[in-house]
Amino acid sequence: MGKYQIHVSTENCTGCLRCQLSCSELYTKTFNPSQAMIVVDVWGADCSIRFTDECNECGVCVDQCFYDALQKTKREGDK
Amino acid sequence: MTMGGFAGNVLYVDLTHGEIKQEPLDTALAEKYIGGLGLTVKLAYDTIKPGTDALSPDNPIILGAGPLVGTDLPGTSRVFAVSKFPTSNTIGWCGGGGINFGYLLKNAGYDHVVIEGRADRPVFLKIFDSEVEICDASHLWGYGMEETCEALWEEFGRPMGVISIGQSGENLVKFSMAFIERLSTLGRGGFGAVMGSKNLKAVVVKGTQGIKVADRKRYKTLSRSILQRIRDYPLLKEIQDLGLVKSFPQLPVDVYKKVKKRRLACVSCPISDKDVVEIVDGEFKGLVRCSTSAVNLSMAMIYGFKDYRESFKCMSLLDEYGLDMFEFFGIMGFAKTLSHNGIIPKDQLETEINLGSLDSMKTWARMISFREGLGNILADGFNGVTEEFGEEAKRYAPTLVKGMHPYAGPGSAVPWDLYGTMELGQVLDPRGPHVGASGSPTYFARRPLDVFPGHLDRMGAPREAIERILPGLSNRDQEQELKVGRLLKYSHRWFTIMGSLGICARAQINRFYSASLCAELYETVTGIKTDLKGLNQRVDRVWTLFRMANLREGLDREFETAPEQWFQKPGFKDYLTEKPLTSQESEQMIEDYFNEWGWDSKTGIPISDELERLGLTDL
Numbered sequence: 001m002g003k004y005q006i007h008v009s010t011e012n013c014t015g016c017l018r019c020q021l022s023c024s025e026l027y028t029k030t031f032n033p034s035q036a037m038i039v040v041d042v043w044g045a046d047c048s049i050r051f052t053d054e055c056n057e058c059g060v061c062v063d064q065c066f067y068d069a070l071q072k073t074k075r076e077g078d079k
Numbered sequence: 080m081t082m083g084g085f086a087g088n089v090l091y092v093d094l095t096h097g098e099i100k101q102e103p104l105d106t107a108l109a110e111k112y113i114g115g116l117g118l119t120v121k122l123a124y125d126t127i128k129p130g131t132d133a134l135s136p137d138n139p140i141i142l143g144a145g146p147l148v149g150t151d152l153p154g155t156s157r158v159f160a161v162s163k164f165p166t167s168n169t170i171g172w173c174g175g176g177g178i179n180f181g182y183l184l185k186n187a188g189y190d191h192v193v194i195e196g197r198a199d200r201p202v203f204l205k206i207f208d209s210e211v212e213i214c215d216a217s218h219l220w221g222y223g224m225e226e227t228c229e230a231l232w233e234e235f236g237r238p239m240g241v242i243s244i245g246q247s248g249e250n251l252v253k254f255s256m257a258f259i260e261r262l263s264t265l266g267r268g269g270f271g272a273v274m275g276s277k278n279l280k281a282v283v284v285k286g287t288q289g290i291k292v293a294d295r296k297r298y299k300t301l302s303r304s305i306l307q308r309i310r311d312y313p314l315l316k317e318i319q320d321l322g323l324v325k326s327f328p329q330l331p332v333d334v335y336k337k338v339k340k341r342r343l344a345c346v347s348c349p350i351s352d353k354d355v356v357e358i359v360d361g362e363f364k365g366l367v368r369c370s371t372s373a374v375n376l377s378m379a380m381i382y383g384f385k386d387y388r389e390s391f392k393c394m395s396l397l398d399e400y401g402l403d404m405f406e407f408f409g410i411m412g413f414a415k416t417l418s419h420n421g422i423i424p425k426d427q428l429e430t431e432i433n434l435g436s437l438d439s440m441k442t443w444a445r446m447i448s449f450r451e452g453l454g455n456i457l458a459d460g461f462n463g464v465t466e467e468f469g470e471e472a473k474r475y476a477p478t479l480v481k482g483m484h485p486y487a488g489p490g491s492a493v494p495w496d497l498y499g500t501m502e503l504g505q506v507l508d509p510r511g512p513h514v515g516a517s518g519s520p521t522y523f524a525r526r527p528l529d530v531f532p533g534h535l536d537r538m539g540a541p542r543e544a545i546e547r548i549l550p551g552l553s554n555r556d557q558e559q560e561l562k563v564g565r566l567l568k569y570s571h572r573w574f575t576i577m578g579s580l581g582i583c584a585r586a587q588i589n590r591f592y593s594a595s596l597c598a599e600l601y602e603t604v605t606g607i608k609t610d611l612k613g614l615n616q617r618v619d620r621v622w623t624l625f626r627m628a629n630l631r632e633g634l635d636r637e638f639e640t641a642p643e644q645w646f647q648k649p650g651f652k653d654y655l656t657e658k659p660l661t662s663q664e665s666e667q668m669i670e671d672y673f674n675e676w677g678w679d680s681k682t683g684i685p686i687s688d689e690l691e692r693l694g695l696t697d698l
Binding site for chain 2: 011013014015016017018021022024025028029030031032033034041042043044047052053064066067
């Protein structure tokens with residue numbers, strides 16, 4: 001269980017992939033959305049956002065979201 | 080530092096012989112031409128044989144994405160194509176918001192793709208990392224632009240970058256375009272027909288290899304600073320909410336809010352401008368459309384449509400066929416005038432031409448796209464129509480620039496009447512009228528002159544150039560002047576900086592960048608040592624080479640003269656004084672533009688000293 005609980009609002013997502021870019025860069029030192037632990041797919045009016053099993057909920061994806069599609073709250077017990 | 084930013088390879092595809100090869104990117108060339116638009120122009124110069132027919136197999140298509148594409152710097156998705164265009168018969172650039180195409184191309188391992196020849200059957204080019212294949216597209220031939228994109232996603236899944244054409248491109252309509260992932264337009268001037276002439280229905284790309292930056296620490300500092308400025312921008316939420324409707328309120332905000340389903344963004348962009356809309360009432364209730372913007376979907380209203388829903392339907396059809404709306408409505412207006420004056424015989428009109436009627440425009444869009452009846456002549460554009468109906472038809476021709484209908488100015492779709500860089504640029508961009516390359520402070524009507532120096536400094540214009548552009552600015556006793564021709568050089572240079580790096584040229588994004596920041600970012604991402612002076616020299620080289628490529632094609636001074644109609648009443652006005660502009664004043668601006676570039680003022684041919692400075696003496 002990670003430091004944050006991540007909340008998803010798919011209706012706000014534009015498919016900009018800033019979350020995937022930042023996640024992959026943080027963990028692989030390479031901008032490579034195919035290696036990200038968040039996976040976004042926006043096609044027309046529809047959107048899905050999911051996290052891989054490896055995601056540790058660090059929240060870097062949330063920090064890069066400009067559209068309020070991702071938000072985070074600290075888990076209880078974390079300071 | 081290691082070389083970052085670049086994917087490191089150029090892919091060469093010969094459709095005639097079915098040959099595919101990849102070569103390492105020449106790093107010396109990358110250093111000289113920056114990448115993106117710059118390197119695409121260089122590869123085009125080296126590949127296009129002078130005098131090549133735009134629709135012949137010999138005309139190559141060069142695709143490219145700059146070194147910042149694939150990073151998370153805001154708005155760095157830009158994809159460019161350079162080829163010879165059938166309408167203007169010039170070598171032109173076309174570029175669009177890359178959606179996912181640019182980053183996936185880079186992640187597949189390629190900065191550029193050079194496509195030559197003509198396939199003997201309909202094909203699409205599949206680039207999945209190192210697996211590159213010319214695939215049969217007979218099942219897609221006859222599909223619309225979006226239909227093709229959706230079918231390819233269905234077959235191969237997402238994420239996948241797609242450039243596709245509609246039926247008008249297949250049938251070589253001179254004003255057909257390609258689209259990137261059915262959202263961004265690529266190729267006013269007939270790029271769709273160039274793809275169609277190669278039997279190339281689409282290019283699809285997937286990539287998994289990633290892009291590294293050379294100096295991660297410095298990158299993070301620079302990136303954080305840009306993103307913070309965007310977060311602090313007071314209009315951010317409003318622009319995110321309204322997209323281009325905020326700047327072009329031709330579609331009322333209440334209507335936009337009613338139809339808005341989702342905002343869409345190109346990869347890395349925090350200020351999206353693309354739209355998904357749904358019509359919620361009336362005959363077309365339930366029509367869902369993805370578009371470059373809701374503003375574009377309402378463009379038919381400029382030509383006489385009364386109902387936005389009908390406009391959405393009409394524009395959706397034009398997009399699906401892959402037709403350029405400005406040229407489509409321009410040519411329909413011309414055909415209507417010719418018919419009214421008896422030059423087009425009544426029996427050739429299968430249906431009435433009514434620019435405000437959905438039924439009429441639907442019929443004509445289909446007839447042009449499939450080259451049926453009179454549509455076969457209209458499909459060849461203004462030049463095709465005047466060739467068919469002779470000298471008398473020319474008398475009724477609308478204002479034309481390089482064989483195309485200018486989008487801005489008297490008698491055009493956008494009735495801006497102040498002569499700024501966007502307006503003059505329609506004449507001086509070799510590709511012809513396009514909104515892309517000529518932005519400057521004059522994009523906004525009558526901005527006070529004292530905001531210009533800051534803006535020009537951001538665009539990378541040196542102090543002495545600002546004084547030439549704004550003589551009298553520092554001396555209040557002297558009459559204030561604005562040299563639009565000189566200013567246009569720096570518009571083209573600023574556009575070339577952004578295009579070569581891969582940054583979106585839209586005002587909403589480029590306002591957060593400056594030329595000096597771009598130099599820092601280029602060095603940080605690629606590891607190639609540079610400063611503003613060095614970056615400017617590279618872009619001067621790119622735009623001068625672009626000019627040389629067109630001079631080699633026979634571009635002459637007459638082709639770069641503003642049309643007389645612009646100076647008849649009601650004509651263009653001087654940006655500053657709003658007095659009617661004369662053709663002599665416009666000619667002086669063109670000479671100023673050439674002079675500012677270091678080209679011969681009268682002929683526009685780059686002078687030898689300038690070619691030497693840029694290392695282009697071997698041309």
